[in-house]
Amino acid sequence: MSNSPKTLFDKVWDSHVIRKIEDGPDVFFIDRHFIHEVTSPVAFLGLETRGIGVMFPERTFATADHNTPTINQHLPVEDALSANQLKQLATNSAKYGISHWGLGDPKNGIVHVVGPENGITLPGFTIVCGDSHTSTHGAFGAIAFGIGTSEVEMVLSSQCIMQPKPKKMRINVNGVLGKGVTPKDVALYIIAKLSTSGATGYFVEYAGDVFEQMTMEGRMTVCNLSIEMGARGGMIAPDQITFDYIEGRELAPKGADWDTQLAYWKTLKTDAGASFDEEITFNAADIEPMITYGTNPGMGMGISKHIPKATDVEGGVATYAKSLDYMGFSEDDAMIGKQVDYVFIGSCTNGRIEDFRAFASIVKGRKKADHVTAWVVPGSHIVEAQIKEEGILDILTEAGFVLRQPGCSACLAMNDDKIPAGKYAVSTSNRNFEGRQGPGSRTLLASPLVAAAAAVTGVVTDPRQFL
Numbered sequence: 001m002s003n004s005p006k007t008l009f010d011k012v013w014d015s016h017v018i019r020k021i022e023d024g025p026d027v028f029f030i031d032r033h034f035i036h037e038v039t040s041p042v043a044f045l046g047l048e049t050r051g052i053g054v055m056f057p058e059r060t061f062a063t064a065d066h067n068t069p070t071i072n073q074h075l076p077v078e079d080a081l082s083a084n085q086l087k088q089l090a091t092n093s094a095k096y097g098i099s100h101w102g103l104g105d106p107k108n109g110i111v112h113v114v115g116p117e118n119g120i121t122l123p124g125f126t127i128v129c130g131d132s133h134t135s136t137h138g139a140f141g142a143i144a145f146g147i148g149t150s151e152v153e154m155v156l157s158s159q160c161i162m163q164p165k166p167k168k169m170r171i172n173v174n175g176v177l178g179k180g181v182t183p184k185d186v187a188l189y190i191i192a193k194l195s196t197s198g199a200t201g202y203f204v205e206y207a208g209d210v211f212e213q214m215t216m217e218g219r220m221t222v223c224n225l226s227i228e229m230g231a232r233g234g235m236i237a238p239d240q241i242t243f244d245y246i247e248g249r250e251l252a253p254k255g256a257d258w259d260t261q262l263a264y265w266k267t268l269k270t271d272a273g274a275s276f277d278e279e280i281t282f283n284a285a286d287i288e289p290m291i292t293y294g295t296n297p298g299m300g301m302g303i304s305k306h307i308p309k310a311t312d313v314e315g316g317v318a319t320y321a322k323s324l325d326y327m328g329f330s331e332d333d334a335m336i337g338k339q340v341d342y343v344f345i346g347s348c349t350n351g352r353i354e355d356f357r358a359f360a361s362i363v364k365g366r367k368k369a370d371h372v373t374a375w376v377v378p379g380s381h382i383v384e385a386q387i388k389e390e391g392i393l394d395i396l397t398e399a400g401f402v403l404r405q406p407g408c409s410a411c412l413a414m415n416d417d418k419i420p421a422g423k424y425a426v427s428t429s430n431r432n433f434e435g436r437q438g439p440g441s442r443t444l445l446a447s448p449l450v451a452a453a454a455a456v457t458g459v460v461t462d463p464r465q466f467l
């Protein structure tokens, strides 16, 4: 049996099962646990009530990100609920001996940005967090997924959770991506093809030419969005690109330990002949820069196309009409030329250095459109420092943009960065639900290139004309 071909997912999963329960979930060991201020306080309260502690505090890492302000982070947080959650994260971490990167800490930032950039996220690991976009870490060949607050408590107290094994899907994208087509477009394209429930019940492996050539930042963007097509998570086999990204990071293995780990990481790939419950293949040449026109991430289209007719899309006509009505759009409208009021570049989807490089590549030598309010928010302090070091800040400043401080920001508008009702935001984040970026806000999800093109022209614009 041990010689039968295995998928990457099986290899990592099977090596973490502590106990199999007949006809029930597996008891599953967790290597790394990330926590943030929103979904951890109740879990700690649970520990307290039960009078138990944290089993392996060195395996848990805390960062403040969801409701942190993006200006004046040195001042006390005004919102009482946010201030209280941030305080609880700090006191709980201190009490149980958990590393905590609070506001102002040089390692602070969005949880799914700081894990990888500090070398905490590693191939072959199991990684959880009380946050759906934990799927991001799958870019390293880890099994990473979001959990609920009661599971956060379970992991804190036992380093295990109970999980039924998901089904396996492989998504291949072969060929070469066209000009201006980024990892974000690849992900939005796949979600548009599969719908927001197309991968429900599955854990996805991304394979093929496009992912093999992709940078780690790009792979993180793709894995991040896995959850938006219903998948439990997504992963990509680690390779030299992965190893080069990890090597030298602060908490990554060093010396002999590095060599041992590396030898293991090199075995983490799907064997020839291993089987998947479902396999889908796309052609890279079919993918354009994408933009969403509706109120879920599956309502996306090539930027040069027209909004589909209700009769051409799956799902109810009434829901579709409601969604377009909320957006103030009509069937068959062109997206190019639509008014843009706000631009948000940031989030755990597109808040990494490569995203700001892409944004700056279009902004360089141009000016921000006067009527556009742009929020440029690095995913972490490390990204912020890189933006400054690489001269990107100068490009942004000359073009009339202001750099904010790191955090989730307008991705979910838990802080003051709220898009006003009725306004249109081109956003590099991952969710365009009704009110996601503020009550009544209208979100168009897109890549950093599309965001930059919108920011300098003030309307939805095909970024390929600038490249």
Ligand SMILES: CC(C)[C@H](C(=O)O)[C@@H](O)C(=O)O
Pocket (backbone or CB within 6 Å): 038, 039, 066, 130, 131, 132, 133, 146, 412
């Ligand atoms: C607040 C948190 C629970 C939530 C999530 O799980 O995804 C948030 O990060 C989001 O993106 O909506």
Ligand code: SF4
Pocket (backbone or CB within 6 Å): 065, 066, 110, 111, 112, 131, 133, 347, 348, 349, 407, 408, 411, 412, 429, 430
């Ligand atoms: S940036 Fe957005 S999607 Fe990512 S963790 Fe924060 S709120 Fe969630």
